[in-house]
Amino acid sequence: MCGIIARVGADDGVDRLLGGLERLEYRGYDSAGIAVENGAGLAVQKCSGQVNELKESVHDSQIYGGIGIGHTRWSTHGPPTDDNAHPHTDSTGEVAVVHNGVIDNHTELREELEAEGYEFTSDTDTEVIPHLFERHLEDHPPEAAFREAVRDLDGSYAIAAMVEGVDAVFAARRGSPLVLGVSDDEYFLASDVPAFLEHTDEVVYFEDDEVGVIQPDEVELSTLDGQSIERSSEIVSWDPEETGKGGYDHFMRKEIENQHVSLANSIQGRVGDREPDLDEFPPGSFEDIDSVQIVACGTSFHAAKYGAQLLNKAGVPAQTFRASEYDDSVPVDDGTLAIAVTQSGETADTLAALDRASAAGARTTAVTNVVGSTVAREADDALFIRAGPEIGVAATKTFSSQVVTLSVLAHRISADVAGTAPWDDPAAFYDALERLPDHVESVLDTEVAADVADDYLGSDAFFFIGRGLAYPVAIEGALKFKEITYEHAEGFAAGELKHGPLALVTPQTPVFTVVTGDEDDSTVINAEEAQTRGAPIVAVSTDDHAITDVADAHLPIPETHPDLAGLLANVQLQLLSYHTADRLGRAIDKPRNLAKSVTVE
Known part of the structure; x- marks a missing residue:
């Protein structure tokens, strides 16, 4: 602040x-x-x-x-x-x-x-x-x-x-x-x-x-x-020109469109022969770890959930905690790895959580964007996401860079702890990872999000649903939407719609449904449950996905690995938020009551 x-x-x-x-x-x-x-x-x-x-x-x-x-x-x-x-x-x-x-x-x-x-x-x-x-x-x-x-x-x-x-x-x-x-x-x-x-x-x-x-x-x-x-x-190492708008109307738009560059920087030099190649963490770095706890706030928390799910898929016990809720009741010992995820490296709640973990004997690692930040200095180790300066209050390129960095880190940890990878075919994941910047560019070239924003402008509320790795993307999409549009938006695990939120569904409540190849059939059923009650479905999916046959609108993403499809869906949801806020005349780079770096608890 x-x-x-x-x-x-x-x-x-x-x-x-x-x-x-x-x-x-x-x-x-x-x-x-x-x-x-x-x-x-x-x-x-x-x-x-x-x-x-x-x-x-x-x-x-x-x-x-x-x-x-x-x-x-x-x-x-x-x-x-x-x-x-x-x-x-x-x-x-x-x-x-x-x-x-x-x-x-x-x-x-x-x-x-x-x-x-x-x-x-x-x-x-x-x-x-x-x-x-x-x-x-x-x-x-x-x-x-x-x-x-x-x-x-x-x-x-x-x-x-x-x-x-x-x-x-x-x-x-x-x-x-x-x-x-x-x-x-x-x-x-x-x-x-x-x-x-x-x-x-x-x-x-x-x-x-x-x-x-x-x-x-x-x-x-x-x-x-x-x-x-x-x-x-x-x-x-930051370029001074990165802190200017560079001809864009808003920093947020510039930073959305800069994601292919920031992702390329995050990936560069970190992938060996279809395996992680992290100078900071050579093979064996995490052999003494039994479990992982990831602490973060806001957008970083959503990226943390992505990383924790990948670790759990590989058989490594991993939990995410909102940093403000990480207290002495959380069991921590010297076999715990506590990962603090924070864009600025100065988030007060995250730093306090890191201190608690360290005092309880945990090993600590920071995943951050800022070299020299407090979290990078106080953690035992630091891994930088290399996204470059981000000026817009609503995080965009840093979320995608955090997810990619955590994905590679998750593979290194799981290889050391469980002797396996989060993916049955790591080569397929890394092949898709190398193509990710190009895929992001292709999403940006479609620009259909502006039309979808126009179609649903004035809705009473906006729901975002997903399952598995699409769930963190859904709640991140809702957060981005509410941050800069000031409209009511909520993100849900898809299966939870019928356990309460369906009571809020009306024809004026579009349901943005993120499907990425992870238990998609169930997610489609959940979306249709809302649709039968009058809600329009907006599918965020590939062109040939079955959900497009029933959806009322579509935000397309390219074919890619299921564990990276969420990042492409996220770009579409960022564009949706941006165009909606622009139509409403909001202060996109400086949303009311919010600040970029939250340095008070």
Whole structure:
């Protein structure tokens, strides 16, 4: 949640701050603001609404400065108002702070500070930070005062702060992402690399309980207790052009159409002679594993279900858990492999689940998109999906890359644990896997999803059903639809329709039926049960599938391996969601109330 940007340099950096906020707007867009040191004090400009509204007010005010901080907010405490927008300042206007995370003890701190005469002007938990900083400045120089303020905080935070007359940005992190960008003549600080990627690809990642002092000519990194830290920078391999729309109307459309590229990247070098070839996990890597637990949230959870089903097919006991429900009641021991699946690598619930598993003795592995992310650093091992930056809030290309990566990983695990593969004929699976990017392109070329979207626009509700590996695709399709269209959509295991959901079926409830070659006859029967009650069936299947004889509409997919057909069906459902949302005039890249990286529990 929320996006932080800071820039430290000699020349005016306001446009760089605003540009960084635009690239971080997927993290939060309830309000935005910046603060800059212009030699005559701190100039603060902020407002509710989106970054383009902030840009207008900043340009009208003509503020400038070489050192500044910025923020785009996803509301946790207090509604999206001008007063609740960041940066927040102290009583004198000499301290400005931006913050991502949740301060757990903000109520106690606020009561304490108000009793001492400090006046609050917002509803946010963040505002305690500048007042704490202000209080400690009475007895300490700025850096020491900042450390004292941070020590007072409980909870999660990434913080960037400024003090009037001090040519520096002070930063600290615990539980929320923070990364430093290093260039020849300027430094950046951000929640996520895309914020400054067009200016530099050299980065240094903050760890928990670390403090940074970023000045125009140097950066000092240390522990909260003041012990100096030496850390080498890394080079981010992402192309800066990947963070732009590239002529598309929406990032989501670009990222849907980019899936053949991201999938090719996910597969490249990971398939040997029709078997997994993972540098991170050579044969025998998982010989000591008895069972697998996969923890994830949202779209990543649906990808996790795909991976767990493949493991179970191969005889490896595997379970999926929503990370927020993964608690001490789950049996874990040193024979457990806990796999954390998270696109950003910063999902708070998933990180907390990983910590629980590790504390209970499990071996941990991260499947993530972001090199240098918290989950990649904290897990025992990491496997990257290589999907490239994804800016649209609704995950698209990362889901397909997660599924492919988990499929190959599942084969490696099952070969080590059970001496078998998830498929009777692994060569057939890998042959189809190599053709998958081309098959995705062929789905994109059909573009029938727009017509189907038009046909069912205005329906009362939208149901998505599937069985076996089609079930995760069905619930992912429903999630995508509700995320960006705001229409009611639900995904069900096909066999569960008759155990309750049929009560909701009407002629205004289209049932999108995903059939992939896994117990399809039963799925067709379930769809027909809805159809006899008036619901139209939309088949997501190959052209020659029997369901097309009874379906009211059809979203076609190419012939492929049954365990990959769901990914092609998923592309059609993504397009369906996109076109429906577009017809309804929704904010496709920035759906209401949602953010890309969920860094609070």
